[in-house]
Amino acid sequence: MIKNFIKTAWRSIFSNKFYSAINILGLTAGLVVGIFLLLWIQDELSFDRFHKKQRSIYKIGIEGGTGISKRIFGSIIAPVGSFAKKEIPEVQDAVRIFKIGDAALKYKEKRFNEKNFAFVDPSYFSIFDFPLLQGNPKQPFPDNNSIVITQRTAHRYFGDENPIGKTVTLGIEDLCVVSGVIADYPENSTFQFQVLLPISRFNEQAYIKNKTTYDNKTFLSSMDEDWSSFSFETYLLLRPNANLAAVSKKLQAIHERNKPEDAPVPYVTQALAKVHLYQMDGSDGGIGSVRIFIGVAIMIIVIASINYINLSTARSLSRAKEVGIRKIIGAGKKELFFQFILETAMLFALASLLALALVFIGLPWFNNFSGKQISLQLFNSTLWLSVLIMFIGTLALTSVYPALLLSKFDPIKVLKGRFVLKNSSARKILVVLQFTVSIILITLTIVIGRQLDYIRHKNIGYEKDHIISVAMAPKMSSHFDAVKSELLKNKDINAVIRLGRDMVYGGGSTGDNDWEGKPSKSNLWFNMTYADQSALNFFKIKITQGRNFTGSIADSTHFIINETAVREMGLKDPIGTRLRIRTVPGTIIGVVKDFNYASVRQKIEPMVFQYSPKDCWQLYVKTTASGTKSALNTLQQIWKSYYDDMPMSYSFLDENYQKQYMNEQKQGTLFNFFAMIAIVISCLGLLGLCTYTAQVRTKEIGIRKVLGATVFNIIQLLNREFLLLIILANVIAIPIAVYFSINWLDGFAFRTTLPVTIFLYAAGITIAIALFTVSFQSIKAAYANPVKSLHDE
Secondary structure, eight states, X not given: OHHHHHHHHHHHHHHTHHHHHHHHHHHHHHHHHHHHXXXXXXXXXXXXXXXXXXXXXXXXXXEEOOGGGOEEESSBOTHHHHHHHHHOTTEEXXXXXXXXXXXXXXXXXXXXXXXXXXXXXXXXXXXXXXXEEESOTTOSOSSTTEEEEEHHHHHHHHTTSOOTTXXXXXTTTEEEXXXXXXXXXXXXXXXXXXXXXXXXXXXXXXXXXXXXXXXXSOBOSSGXXXXXXXXXXXXEEEOTTOOHHHHHHHHHXXXXXXXXXXXXXXXXXXXXXXXXXXXTTSOBSSHHHHHHHHHHHHHHHHHHHHHHHHHXXXXXXXXXXXXXXXXHTTOOXXXXXXXXXXXXXXXXXXXXXXXXXXXXXXXXXXXXXXXXOOOOOTTOHHHHHHXXXXXXXXXXXXXXXXXXXXXXXXXXXXXXXXXXXXXXXXXXXXXXXXXXXXXXXXXHXXXXXXXXXXXXXXXXXXXXXXXXXXXXXXXXXXXXXXXXXXXXXXXXXXXXXXXXXXTTTBOOEEOOXXXXXXXXXXXXXEEEEEEOTTHHHHHTOOEXXXXXXXXXXXXXXXXXXEHHHHHHHTOSSOTTOEEEXXXXXXXXXXXXXXXXXXXXXXXXXXXXXXXXXXXXXXXXXXXXXXXXXXXXXXXXXXXXXXXXXXXXXXXXXXXXXXXXXXXXXXXXXXXXXXXXXXXXXXXXXXXXXXXXXXXXXXXXXXXXXXXXXOHHHHHHXXXXXXXXXXXXXXXXXXXXXXXXXXXXXXXXXXXOOOOHHHHHHHXXXXXXXXXXXXXXXHHHHHTSOHHHHHTTO
């Protein structure tokens, strides 16, 4: 019997090639998108979950600031980790991480700028699962000159040689000995440090040798005495069943006991598995995109399933006699139900195989598209179980309703010609649903593109075009005047300045401040920028009150603040107001117009410019529009005169600005792709329905033509119903699209508007594509010879 069922199913699939092709193409497209999105979602949700102790590892944050500067800091002070391990019973271990970004590393003649350096506690290797391939896990850093590198980094410098014990040069002249090699980090790890140094080395350099001080009176001999520098990411390994609220209160008590003037300082904890997708305060840090793509995956699969359901139910009339005869010769509902389920399953199997083949072929393209390194691992049980559940769910969605409908036909009515199909309303609802989803995706694509265009062209309050950025080491920064003079000899260089922050990625901040009339409960935080007298003019930052720095000695006690700082400080006349930043007392001499010194996702917070050229380390070179290459050559030559064998690392300010929005750009590209797939699948279904409608109404069309109907009348007749459905879909989709668009744009403090034209444009696109699709078949039916359709009457 089963063999007969299979044979019948194959015959049905191949005898209706056009409809089978539409069904297979629609299901394949839906499954391909579904699998790709499933891979992306699983990758995002898998971050940091490979650590065996991940359920017990928590990142520590601290609440600070008031008003617009209120936030939770993900980097805290160094002593907290040490004190927590000693004084809090629930804390089993702790690790502190101090990130230093990029630095040069040299071995013999090989020298590269390595990314992602960090100072860490030795417990980094016992808390997290980053296995040491070479070295001693119990003592990864035998001394302060030790260095641990990744397997890839080791191969780049040492090839097949054993790296352990090899001496490398860090930066200009710091010598380090390789004491360990760790396995390359998984792609789904938040940490991607290529070079690790002992945090005791940082303590030695910053505190023991260089005598860190904040008031030029008290010199700190250890980082564990520094309760002011919020620079250390700290993770705690907690004991089972530890009370997080109790741990947070104990951390707060430790801080307030050692620095009572900071009180109150609430501490918060964040599970390691949430670090990648959530901010410290629990707000969206990427989980929003995951939720959006889960919704998109479901919608695309539903659209593909609707195609199959619609065509199967529409064509059920042509199979009515087959069902009637089968029932008369003894087939029951169960056998017929199984027959149609098997037919769908076989067609679905073909679509699934084709989808898997396309996923394997298209995965490199998708990785390039999404910026990931996803692979289809054959032994990843979680992945294949998810794919299987998706396949079974889609199969159930597409097969059950058509099979139930067909198996319930009354054979007497069918064979007497009295059978009437009464499910056209359901098909119309499904068509409306299909296009509603497509319109929502198209609208979101337009909104994302509009926001990205807004970001590209927004006046952010400072000039960023044709500016080269280079981080200077101490040797070069101490000779800045000579460097500047040499650079300006090049006619392609217009201006040169130095700054104590990266204009795009930011700098330091402080809550250690005071001013005349400061409210007792205020804890306002300032973003700090060390600058000289040329910075504001260089970036064309507008001064709205007061004046700029002059470069005089008196400027060392002068401050320039932004308009947000004026509002948050409650100052009516800021010029001349006494202000203290950390240990420097001074006077406000100027106010600058607010500018976006951070991402447009964030509101503009209080900022203070402090005159301190000695603390400026970032070099900015402004070139002519066509002089970038010439300027870089000059800059390279000057760099080599200071650091002969150290490569120069540079970037362009406008490119750095755009890199902040890479995720949005990728999201927009993916939405373009998904919207295109959705509309293609919907139009495939529409084409199939229109074709079948034209076939069913062939005689009606023939009679109308004989009676005088024009080609235009016939096209209008066939198109009207479908056009009304698409218009209804637009009416339903627009409010939903508005809601999702506003929700997505809420992630930006500065955002584009949502004019009605966006939704009209999306509606116009869908109506035009739908009309083109149905008109193709309508025109063909309208031009058909009526004699052929009526010759048997």
